[in-house]
Amino acid sequence: MVGLMLVATGRYNGMVYGDFNKRLYRGIIEYQQSLGAAPTGILTADQTASLSREGGQYFAVLGMKKLEMPLGAGTVFVPLALAPYPQRTERGVAYEAGDRAVSVDLSTYPPGEVVFHALYARLSKTSNRRQVTYKVLRDDFFVVSGTLDGRNYYTKYLLDRGFASGFTFAWDARMLPSGDRIAVLMSNSFFPAFASGSASVAEAEPAQPTTSPPPEPQRPASGEGISTGSGFFVTSDGLMVTNNHVVEKCTSITVGGSSPAVVAARDVGNDLALIRTSFPGTAAALRSTSIGLGDVVYALGYPFAGTLDNGLNITNGLVSSLSGIQNDSRYVQITAAVQPGNSGGPLVDEFGNVAGVVSARLDDLNMLKTSGMLPQNVNFAIRSDFVMSFLRANSVESTGVQNNAKLAASDIARAAKSFTAQIVCVEAP
Numbered sequence: 018m019v020g021l022m023l024v025a026t027g028r029y030n031g032m033v034y035g036d037f038n039k040r041l042y043r044g045i046i047e048y049q050q051s052l053g054a055a056p057t058g059i060l061t062a063d064q065t066a067s068l069s070r071e072g073g074q075y076f077a078v079l080g081m082k083k084l085e086m087p088l089g090a091g092t093v094f095v096p097l098a099l100a101p102y103p104q105r106t107e108r109g110v111a112y113e114a115g116d117r118a119v120s121v122d123l124s125t126y127p128p129g130e131v132v133f134h135a136l137y138a139r140l141s142k143t144s145n146r147r148q149v150t151y152k153v154l155r156d157d158f159f160v161v162s163g164t165l166d167g168r169n170y171y172t173k174y175l176l177d178r179g180f181a182s183g184f185t186f187a188w189d190a191r192m193l194p195s196g197d198r199i200a201v202l203m204s205n206s207f208f209p210a211f212a213s214g215s216a217s218v219a220e221a222e223p224a225q226p227t228t229s230p231p232p233e234p235q236r237p238a239s240g241e242g243i244s245t246g247s248g249f250f251v252t253s254d255g256l257m258v259t260n261n262h263v264v265e266k267c268t269s270i271t272v273g274g275s276s277p278a279v280v281a282a283r284d285v286g287n288d289l290a291l292i293r294t295s296f297p298g299t300a301a302a303l304r305s306t307s308i309g310l311g312d313v314v315y316a317l318g319y320p321f322a323g324t325l326d327n328g329l330n331i332t333n334g335l336v337s338s339l340s341g342i343q344n345d346s347r348y349v350q351i352t353a354a355v356q357p358g359n360s361g362g363p364l365v366d367e368f369g370n371v372a373g374v375v376s377a378r379l380d381d382l383n384m385l386k387t388s389g390m391l392p393q394n395v396n397f398a399i400r401s402d403f404v405m406s407f408l409r410a411n412s413v414e415s416t417g418v419q420n421n422a423k424l425a426a427s428d429i430a431r432a433a434k435s436f437t438a439q440i441v442c443v444e445a446p
Contacts, residue, residue, distance in 0.1 A: 019060065022072030023048065024201050033205050078346070079199065083206070087125040090182035091175065094206035095121050096199055098346045099188075101287065102406040115402025116307060118168075118189040119196075121203075128179025136181055137161070140172055162200070171200035177209035192307070242444050247318030247362030248272070249371060250298035250436045251291075251408060251415045256281065257298070258404060259361030259440055260376055261290040267442035272296045274439070282411040287347060287399065288376060289407045290361075292440070299435040301363060302417035304370040304401045308349055312336045315429055316353040316375050316396070318362025319439035329437055330359075331430045334396075341397045348397045349373060355396035362437060364398040368420045369432050373398035 020033030020041055029044035046056040048068060054061075060068065080098025085091075087109030099119045100112040108124035126136070137159040141152045149163040162171045169190050174183030186203055188196035246263030250256065257272065261283050264270055270278040276296035283290050308314065315333050334353030341348025351364065355375055364373035375398050408415060417436070424432070 019045070019065065019068065021202070021205055022068045024198065024205060025072035025075045026068065027195070027198055030198070030201055032201075078340075079202075080346075081202070081206075084123065086123055086182045086184075086210070088127060088180065088182070089210055090125040090177070090180040091207065091209045093123070093184055093203055093208075095123075095184075095203070099193070099199075101347070101403070102410055104410070113406065115400065115404070115406035116192075116305075118192045120185075120187045122185040122187075124183060124185075126181040131181055133159075133174075133176045133181050136174065140174075160204070169196055171197075171204070173204050173207060175207065175209045180209070182209065244442045244444060245319065245358045246360045246440045246442070247358065247375070248292065248438060248440050249301045249363040249433075250438070251300055251303070251404075251413065251417065253298075253300050253416050255294045255296060255298070256413060257292050257294060257438065257440075258374060258408075259290050259292060260374060260399075261285055261288045263361045263440055264290050264292060264442055266444045269443045271441045272438050274441075278440070282407075284407050284410075287403055287407065289374065289399065289404065291407070291411060291413065296438060298438060300415060300417040301433075301436040302370045302419040303405055303415050304366055304368075304372045305405075305419065307339075307400065307402065308336050308366060308372040310336055310339055312372075313367050314351055314353055314372060314398075315365045315426065315433075316351065316355055316359060316362065316398070317365060317430070317433045317437050318359035318375060320356035320358035329430065329434050330356075331426070331433070333426060347399055347403055348376065349400055351396050351398055353396065358439075361440060363433065365429055365433055367423045367429075369424050369429050370401075370419050371404075371417075372401050374401075374404060 020029060023029035023044040024033065028047045029041060031040060042058050045058050045060060049056045049064065052064065052067065054064065078098065079096035081094045082097050083092050084095050086093060095112060097112065100114050100121050102113055104111050106122065108126065111120060111122045113120040137154050141149055141161045143149050147163060147165045149161060152161045153159060157176045158174065160173045165187060168187045170185055170187040172183060172185040174181055184203060184207065186200045190196055246259055248257040248259035251258050264280055270292060272278045272294045273296045276294050278292045278294035281291045281293045313333065314336055315331055317329060317331050320330050332354040334351050336349050337352050338350035340346050341350060359375045362375045363371045364375050366372045
């Protein structure tokens with residue numbers, strides 16, 4: 018457990034076999050020095066607890082979850098916060114990020130289907146696409162790493178009772194400089210199904226941080242039995258994206274004041290929904306690259322329906338953080354004001370492209386009770402790459418055309434009016 022937490026905190030780069038060695042000793046020394054403690058090489062109970070909390074926080078940021086390998090041939094921890102979208106493959110399942118900068122492939126060959134050494138030879142062969150920088154082969158496992166199609170990758174396969182089971186973790190090093198550390202974490206958590214120690218894999222999962230979680234985002238509604246939100250068109254034939262929480266309890270949905278709509282697809286975990294309507298609209302352009310810290314953004318939608326006018330509302334602000342509550346990488350934090358009714362509306366960049374889906378704001382009352390202060394401009398939006406992955410998973414191709422020239426706020430508002438609409442949800446009494 019100590020070794021795994023040293024890997025998670027970046028102080029040990031290798032396999033943890035349970036034996037005390039010089040590298041593990043150096044990692045402990047380095048950790049003690051980071052705490053300002055005497056470098057004895059022997060962790061105290063308090064230092065062990067502190068290391069577990071720090072490592073656990075890193076696991077939580079990555080969204081590390083123990084998954085079963087295809088055909089039940091083992092278990093491995095997968096960073097689902099980095100690669101949340103699963104897709105079936107010929108040999109198992111692959112997970113990818115919305116922008117495809119990170120991917121994880123889990124594959125299993127049943128007994129007799131592949132020769133283990135031949136599989137190693139194929140996966141370690143250099144080509145125009147693949148450059149191999151490290152490889153090792155043993156009777157019951159092999160590891161290959163290098164670059165593939167411009168991304169770094171790490172592949173590990175185990176052979177156990179005839180099953181050849183393995184994972185490939187691939188990442189864009191420019192966007193994920195800690196990819197090597199994550200690969201080593203996955204390697205240390207990868208166990209075959211029949212190994213004598215596999216029953217204790219769950220014990221290696223780090224405890225979640227014990228600090229009090231921040232308040233849940235407020236998901237406002239207006240009016241008894243009726244709630245409103247916002248959404249935006251992604252195709253010219255009437256498909257819109259909004260938050261799942263905007264439409265999850267609806268018995269009927271209307272868009273733009275009169276057009277009926279139905280839910281075509283949901284992603285409950287990422288709070289996204291696709292609705293189909295006959296309401297005419299122009300497809301928004303989805304931003305293909307990640308929004309940057311400090312970038313100017315605009316939140317558009319229809320807040321406070323029935324209190325304010327029912328016209329489109331626009332507020333501007335900055336991207337103040339590249340993660341949401343508890344470092345959730347699906348979200349960005351923005352200073353643009355968000356009010357009840359904004360949920361599901363587009364977050365637009367300076368070029369008029371949709372960079373995210375406005376999702377939530379911190380609950381003012383809970384924050385006042387928790388910290389004694391009212392939050393100022395702490396709002397969240399789901400990143401556009403997660404929206405694109407959601408659309409791909411449902412075989413939807415956005416038809417909006419990206420703009421590469423900066424626009425004035427008035428031009429952004431004018432353009433957004435053509436692809437943003439109010440959603441009215443009637444709920445069961």
